[in-house]
Amino acid sequence: MKKVLFVTSEAHPLIKTGGLADVSGSLPRALAELGQEMRLLLPNYQALESKEPVRYLCRIDLDGVTVEILESRLPDSEVSVWLVDYPEYFGKPGNPYLDAQGKPWIDSAERFTLFCRTAVEIAMGRSELDWQADIVHCNDWQSGLVPALLSIEDNPPATVFTIHNMAYQGLFPRSKFVSLNLPPQLWNPDGLEFYDMLSFIKGGIAYADRITTVSPTYALEIQTPEFGCGLEGLLSHRREDLIGIINGIDQDYWNPETDEYIPQQYKSTTLKKKSLNKASLQRRFALPVDEEIPVIALISRLVQQKGIDLVIDSLPHLATMPLQFIVLGSGDKSYERRLENLARLYPGKIAISLGYNEKLSHLIEAGADIFFMPSRFEPCGLNQMYSQRYGTVPIVRRTGGLADTVVDSLPHSIEEQSATGIVFNEPAADSLLEATKRAILLFQDKRSWKTIQQTGMHRDFSWQNSAVQYLKIYQQLRPAASTAQSKTETPASA
């Protein structure tokens, strides 16, 4: 049994902006079920939604400031959540990364440095918590300084750093390195320096004992210039310590048999009932209620990564086809405007709901026939797995976790009942259109369609599978040892 401090900037259902929250809400729980002693460390954001009681545990002094540690619990689990309470940073309206006006926090570097320093004190057993970590499992740039700071401690715990998205790196001007009073020995090209900038993510990639990312394909992709965001050299240098583990999903929360957010529950043997959800979805979006017309849906952050421009470029053509198209999302204002315009231009065909709406996302998964995920890159992606569970056939681009979790529908794969979606290669509107035409032809072939739906619904995307792979990594790691230094002996590309 290992004592694991799981350091993360978001965790569902306490606070969520994206897939990282889903992972942080599920993986520690699954690892606890495998016998590990898990502690989740999270900032005590004002926006945190905790129905669990919160109690004061202790104070920790750091470099002139004092934070309080509060304790809560991951709902419906035995996993303790330790909250870093520092109202000056975290007690303000906004989300973990953006202020109430939607602008990145001006003091992001300060906020997450404080968070990382707190993690180090707890991990080293220097707090009054009477607890010392065997392993510190960090996630994304917000906790990237932890492996770096631990590397200069005597006898530190082992570290794992999970990359959920290489595109977010936590880059700040060099002056921040100085004003944050970070240890000078960490400033070098094999350390936190990235082209004269301070890089939080490099703290994780250069110093952690093991690096994981959220799908095997993405683990390979990030070692190439196209996906490595300038860190491909370092990642490739560390490839022996880099492994891709596909995320699981919360199969209780995303279960059409028990989903309380949908009007009609159903399963693979009662797929006919899905049409009631479809009708409800069509009404909700003021679209003609018609069982025969395929409903295509997209739920996403509206950003370039997700291939929203491909969707927008395809929509005028798609609107001439017999289908309905539904979007739920928010993000880039220009995408939002263009999608709203298209919805105005094609009423009864294209409908959009701007904003974040968890409940509606369940109705969409349950009611749609086809789900769009034409991402330019996708470390893992979750909605393609939710879609398969709900018998909603995903159309995905062959990248990252999408390539690892969706099996293309070709005559032989349909025949041998392994097909679960439509996969296309090029990040281009034409390719997306082609894929959509393929999907619509298949939709009309009721027998094949049902086979594809049922194959997807029977797949096991549980966290247990993934958690076992993380556990193997934990077990391979040395017990507290003195070897942790920068793992990059030769100069990396950055």
Ligand code: ADP
């Ligand atoms: P990413 O983390 O890159 O945004 P993922 O597919 O890994 O992408 O996870 C996104 C998660 O956020 C999914 O659970 C998805 O359903 C959810 N989501 C994204 N946008 C919305 C929205 N507007 N309303 C509800 N849920 C959303």
